[in-house]
Amino acid sequence: KAEQMAAFGEISYRLTDKLEATAGLRLFREKLSGRTVASGIPLIFPNGPEDISNKGDNNVVTPKFALSYKASDDALLYGIIAKGYRQGGFNPPEELTGGAPETFEPDSTWNYELGAKTSWFNNRLVVNAAVYYIDWKNLQVIPAFNPFQLRYVDNVGKAHSAGGELEIVARPFRGFELTASGNLTYAEIDVDTELGPKGSWLPRVPRHSFAVSASYEWTLTPNLKGVIRGSVQEVGKSYSQLDYAPISRAPAY
Numbered sequence: 001k002a003e004q005m006a007a008f009g010e011i012s013y014r015l016t017d018k019l020e021a022t023a024g025l026r027l028f029r030e031k032l033s034g035r036t037v038a039s040g041i042p043l044i045f046p047n048g049p050e051d052i053s054n055k056g057d058n059n060v061v062t063p064k065f066a067l068s069y070k071a072s073d074d075a076l077l078y079g080i081i082a083k084g085y086r087q088g089g090f091n092p093p094e095e096l097t098g099g100a101p102e103t104f105e106p107d108s109t110w111n112y113e114l115g116a117k118t119s120w121f122n123n124r125l126v127v128n129a130a131v132y133y134i135d136w137k138n139l140q141v142i143p144a145f146n147p148f149q150l151r152y153v154d155n156v157g158k159a160h161s162a163g164g165e166l167e168i169v170a171r172p173f174r175g176f177e178l179t180a181s182g183n184l185t186y187a188e189i190d191v192d193t194e195l196g197p198k199g200s201w202l203p204r205v206p207r208h209s210f211a212v213s214a215s216y217e218w219t220l221t222p223n224l225k226g227v228i229r230g231s232v233q234e235v236g237k238s239y240s241q242l243d244y245a246p247i248s249r250a251p252a253y
Contacts (some may be wrong), residue, residue, distance in 0.1 A: 002087065003031045010064070018071070024064035024082075032056040034090035058106060060085050074119040084109040086140065099144075100152040107138040107155065115118040126169040134161040134187075141203060141242060143195050156195055156242075159202055161187035175217045182210030189242065196242030206236035206252070 005026030014020050033055045064082040068114060071077055088106045115130030136159040142151055163185035170178045187202040201207075213231035220226050234252065241248040 003035045005029050018069055020068050021191070022064070022066040022068075024066075026060075026062045026064075030058050030060065030087055032089065034088065036041070036090070036093055040248050044129075056088060056103065058087070059113075060106075076117045076170075078113075078115050078117075080113045082111045085112060087142075089153065092150045096150045097152045099148045104140055104153040105126050105138055105155050107136065107140045109137070110135045111150065124171045126167075128167045129164070131164040132162070136160060139189070141195060146164075152197075156189065156191070156193045158190040159188065160190055161185060161202065161205070163187075176215070178212075178214045180210070180212045182208065184208050200242045201239055203242060204238055206238040208236040210212070210234055 008024065008026045010024035012020055012022045030057060035198040045178060060091040062083040062085050064080070066078065067079045068076060068078040085108045086106060088104050090103050091100045094100055094102070111132065111134050113130055113132040114129070116127045117221050119126050137157075138155045139157065139159045140153050143154055150241070165181070165183035168179070181183060185205055185207060187205040188198075189196060189200045190198060192198045192247060211231065213229065215227060215229040217225055217227045235251045238250050239248045240250065
């Protein structure tokens, strides 16, 4: 069971005609409670039935700071610093997980982003770009898969994610739109752990992806339009676990 109470506020202040600062703050309190009742095979539970109750309370503050600069009517530059938080939780009994801890702790991030949103040639061309860095502490991961044990969550120290993304939208003539977007991400663990060495890719994060689409819209009747559209997308390979086992590899598609 999880309960949260939260309050959020944000203030923006125009420093100049073109420069605006924003500060935000989220305050929340969470209460977690869990109960596990386990019994059955004596070999697994030699001490008989178990009834485990856990509780956890956290008071959390997550700030946000942003600065935006309107270079022109067609160009906006911005920077954002924000903190993220994810609650902890409870694992199955250690007899079913091979000795996992009863609970796992919250993890948190500091997120840094710089970006630009631009429009060109009377909005016929739109180019948006951003770079980012995420500093991740007390990372929650699912350890290597064992078919004879239940899966659980553990905390493994520090990690980071750095990358960039680009989006281009072109409208060369009426009714036709061409869109291309892509990103590169380097998300790695920063410490050696039992689950993987320093530099291991973070689970479920492909190094790259891209997408291209084209569409054309035309008028059939005063009340009816026709649209034809095509698209292609590619997502790079990733791993579901830190150990790089063949079973954990998801190929590019």
